[in-house]
Amino acid sequence: MSSSEITGTAQIEEAQGVPAERAGSVRLDRVTHRYGRGGDAVTAVGPVDLTIPAGEFLVLVGASGCGKSTLLRLIAGFEEPTHGSVRVSGIAPRPGETAGVVFQTPRLFPWRTVRGNIDLALRYAGVGRAQWAERRAELLARVGLEGTEGRRVWEISGGQQQRVAIARALAAENPLLLLDEPFAALDALTRERLQEDVRRVTERTGRTSVFVTHSADEAVFLGSRIVVLTRSPGTVALDLPITLPRGDLDAEELRGSREFAELRAQVAHTVKAAAAA
Template sequence: MTERPRAWTGFVPWPHDAHGTVQLADVVHRYGRGGEDVTVVGPLDLSVTAGEFLVLVGPSGCGKSTLLHLIAGFERPTRGTARVSGDEPTPGAVAGAVFQTPRLFPWRTVGGNVDLALRYAGVDRAHRPERRARLLSRVGLEGAENRRTWEIPGGQQQRVALARALAAEHPLLLLDEPFAALDALTRERLQEDVRRVTAQTGRTTVFVTHSAEEAVFLGSRIVVLAKGPGTVALDLPIDLPRGDIDAEELRESREFADLRTRISHAVKTAAAG
């Protein structure tokens, strides 16, 4: 009999020396076969330490989402190795994921969507209401558990998707342009939420975006990918405050503006090839 995952009855932050590391070694990924195959990534080496918030940014077609899929285990490298916590990644077993669209179940309520994720995470039925309430509170959706997902706006739907991704004990969180379709104000608010939640949980995070501003605000480290095939054009640690901050003050600071300009310039250079 397969042993079920143990129940998680409370919140325990991930220590920075625990699981959640990512290693990509000599990774090349191609689509197609024979003479019609196209190399979209690599060769590329990349390591992410536990607790780090890595942002992948670059022009369209540079392989950002493909890299995320390799880390999640949705795809296997054509060449090289991908490891999460030292092992080959298995889809759904190594990371929580949030995509450009929420991918919620419309026949379930907000709470029902989170409950389903908790069930798959092995949380005992008796403990799910408390855990659900904590997750919804963490993403700013207190009291919304009985609402239908199609009754709430896109920003709140993405909050549900984030709560669902946090439901399991995975120490790794993957986000693929989750705010791309949202208005500017909602996007900024959710950026602040993701920054706060990941800081509180200590989860290793890999975030894909086209936006230099979003990358600088969120990341503790930014990797700019060159276009076609995706290789590392710039690997930059971000030395900005990550505790309790005034988000508006941070965005208006000289340090923030300088980093945004540097990343924007690097993306344009990478796009020019």
């Protein structure tokens, strides 16, 4: 669908009293996804109804195998639901176009430098070559990697590699960022630092973010909203808005606050109960 067709559809919907979808908004209507066929089919997730407003930081949390990553792939357009519908900005998601995606491992090209990895993402995003240097510098500054352009992938740490992956995901100007347990393999200190960086970057860019994790602590620190999934097939066990005084406290103070501890305990309890049900 072209941009003019999207605009026309939005105008028709508004005329009919249906609000047009904002860029970056996500809507899942009665979504179910199965793997396999016939008697061997396994329902991984669903039915799930979920609306994510533009600009929200939603965290999906739950035990292994509950369907978190499946939902993320459906939103990204990498897979299609068996039943129901997924809409991003009012239309069906298109893989590689709808969202920037960060995986558990950086998935960088090891034969390229940091510069080469970022430039490739800019090229696929349709950015003109004349703008690459400026955009590259901006992206690397966002993730705290100034001065690393000429380094090879093996010359930077695991945390730095994941920062490059985040910068690459931000290269396209799409309004949706999807992150599938991107810090799972990192040490605790690096993980906390990158959590702070991701929260800061998404706040500055205003992008809608969907983040998958097993950690109740990570979910509460990052999310403006948390959705806990039941055991497979995953359905919504808890849909919890997070209101913490983020602007008034630094990261250490926030994690040490009573409100943070109470929310973390609530989420952790719900995850355990949902996994056992």
